[in-house]
Amino acid sequence: MILLLAIVVGSLYAGGLYMIMRRVLIKLIIGLALLAHASNLLIFTASGLIRGRAALVPAGGSLDFRQVADPLPQALALTAIVIGFGVLAFALALVQRTYQVVGSDDLDQIRSTDT
Amino acid sequence: MLHQVRLALPILIPLFTAVFCLLGWRSLRLQRAAGVAGSFLLLAAGLELLRSVSQDGIQVLHIAGWPARYGIVLVADLFSAMMVVLAGVLGAAISVYSVGDLNARHEIFGYHPLSHVMLMGVCGAFLTGDIFNLYVWFEVTLIASFVLLALGGTRGQIEGALKYVTLNLAASSLFLTAAGLLYSAAGTLNLAALAEALRGPDTPAGLATVLSMLLLVAFGTKAALFPLFFWLPASYHTPPVPVSALFAGLLTKVGVYALIRVFTLLFVTETAFTHNLLLVLAGLTMVTGVLGAVTQNEIRRILAFHSVSQVGYMIMGLGLLTPLALAGSVFFMVHHSIVKSNLFLVGGIAQRLGGSFELKRLGGLYSAYPALAMLFLVPALSLAGLPPFGGFFAKLVLIKAGLEAENFWIVGVSLMVSIVTLLSMTKIWAEAFWKPRPEGRAPGRGGVSSRLWIPAALLAVMTVVMGGASQGFFDLSLRAAEQLTDPSSYVRAVQGSEP
Structure with missing residues (x-):
């Protein structure tokens, strides 16, 4: 399972970087989204996968923490997803505005501030 | 516990100032007054923090009373406290300048609340003692700075903002990757606990070095280090002068601060x-x-x-x-x-x-x-x-x-x-x-x-x-x-x- 997820994470990174380097604006956004997904999935995978055992302490009982899934990476991934969502929403608005102002979605046209 | 609240003040003051500015959305005069007052309060809080750190040594606030390994801590050593004072000085100077310089077109779309959200993110990044929390403060700073940069919407600004946003988001996802890998390697996100774990025998030195390089690229982009600086000359000259001044004074410093913090505390082997x-x-x-x-x-x-x-x-x-x-x-x-x-x-x-x-x-x-x-x-x-x-x-x-x-x-x-x-x-x-x-x-x-x-x-x-x-x-x-x-x-x- 870990191997499969590792391949998925790697493909997401590769796809994200490839899309960022394309010339079309909307592909840039897709690339950034893929990169964000790749890191979220990586956080989740890297801390070890344990299926079907949530870290819930039974009433009055105790819990062997090695036998249950670590809840912290899940919390991290959730936080990162929320942040990524907000940032991506802004980036989409920015891309739409760029298209309106520049009149093109070709990144090679967007260089009036370059030096 | 109660006296340690001074550690949280440099984060709370800009937060409340921003909220106050948002509540007074319709009155520019109110927003300006709140913006200037908030910046000077931040400066005062920073100076008080510096005084106490300089007198009593490193100060720590355990948020909600959780032990450091599990909860989030705010830590102020002298370096952090000096940076917070600096944020206060620049915030105060630039808030006064912006009242005289900005035209209503910028102010009406939220310059004052945004600049304080950015100050909050910057102070949070300076004070946190937790690497994932550092990521969150980076994002707070970033998203406020994205909007500040694009505020006004001229062609140059939009183009500059696009480059700034892209490179910083890519750097952020690298930072997040490194934080996740650090957690899986050391089992903690707390900087102090990480410092111990990375020096311990359980962590291979090679892994620590790989992680340090991931963080170097992530923070290096934000600090505009060679060869990752291209977003800076493409964007810093586009926004109104107060925004440029705030960015030039504080934003890259957050990246440099993070580099100095991790390369003195974590990766020194x-x-x-x-x-x-x-x-x-x-x-x-x-x-x-x-x-x-x-x-x-x-x-x-x-x-x-x-x-x-x-x-x-x-x-x-x-x-x-x-x-x-x-x-x-x-x-x-x-x-x-x-x-x-x-x-x-x-x-x-x-x-x-x-x-x-x-x-x-x-x-x-x-x-x-x-x-x-x-x-x-x-x-x-x-x-x-x-x-x-x-x-x-x-x-x-x-x-x-x-x-x-x-x-x-x-x-x-x-x-x-x-x-x-x-x-x-x-x-x-x-x-x-x-x-x-x-x-x-x-x-x-x-x-x-x-x-x-x-x-x-x-x-x-x-x-x-x-x-x-x-x-x-x-x-x-x-x-x-x-x-x-x-x-x-x-x-x-x-x-x-x-x-």
Whole structure:
């Protein structure tokens, strides 16, 4: 399972970087989204996968923490997803505005501030 | 517990100021008053924090009383506290300036609340003692800065913002990756616990070095380190002057702060590789930045390229990793923030009086406005490192540290870059101030409100004071650097104060 997820994470990174380097604006956004997904999935995978055992302490009982899934990476991934969502929403608005102002979605046209 | 609340104040004050500004959305006058008051309160909170840290040592606040390994902690050592004071100084100066400079089109879309959200993110990043929390504060800072940069919506701003957003988001996802891998390697996100875990026998040294390189790329992008600086000259000259000044003074410093924090606290085992790499990058950053600046003919673009170049000096001290060198870095960061913001503010006044940022179209400012010329000369000479200003002493400390470490090439590079910096400042002086006004150019709008003059003048006075009282600043920086080079004091402070 870990191997499969590792391949998925790697493909997401590769796809994200490839899309960022394309010339079309909307592909840039897709690339950034893929990169964000790749890191979220990586956080989740890297801390070890344990299926079907949530870290819930039974009433009055105790819990062997090695036998249950670590809840912290899940919390991290959730936080990162929320942040990524907000940032991506802004980036989409920015891309739409760029298209309106520049009149093109070709990144090679967007260089009036370059030096 | 209760007295430790002063650690949270530099985050809470900007938060409440921003909320207050949002509540007063319809009244620009209310927003301005709240913005200025909030910045000065932040400055006061920063000074109080610095006083207590300097008196009682490193301060720690365990949020909600969780032990450090599980909860989030805020930690203020001298370096953090100095950076918070710096954020307060710049926030205060720029909030006053922005009241006089911004037009309603910027203010109406939320300049005041956004600038305070950004200050909150910056202070949070300076104070947190948890690597994932650092990521969150980075994102708070980033998203506020994205909007500030695009506010106004001219073509240049939108294009600059697009590049800034793309590169910073890519860097953020690298940072997140590194944070996740650090957790899986060490089982904690707390910086103090990480510092212990990474030195322990359980973590292979190679893994720590790989993680340090991921963080180097992530923070290096935010700090505009070579070769990751391209977003900075493409974007810093586009927004209104107060936004540029705030970015130039604080944003790259957050990246540099994070680099100094992780490369003094976490990754100090493989210094032969990591810190020598930092030194090489520092040298390349200095040279490329200053060469870029020499080719430019627009005041704000010149200043933006110098921002890149000066980051090299801050990283030079980190690469040398001696107490003296780090003291030089800390001193230089404080000095550079004040000077660079000051130069942007003076550039803004020059644009109002002379009608342009382009050196070709400017001229005659010295004969018409000698006070402005003096106001430019102080930070410009300090940036180039001429005595008796603060910049001279900051560079002196760095160069002395470089000589003591017998790293002669970086000393040579930094001295050369200083000369080219002076050349570039002389160019602005000769073109904008000394040469006669070009034929057919009408003077600018003339009158400039005292709200623009006073902050610029006060920052210039601070530069002079940093030169005059350089011993005091140096002693403080050296104490901060000694805390940085002794990570065990940080670890002890965090673990010793557990509830």
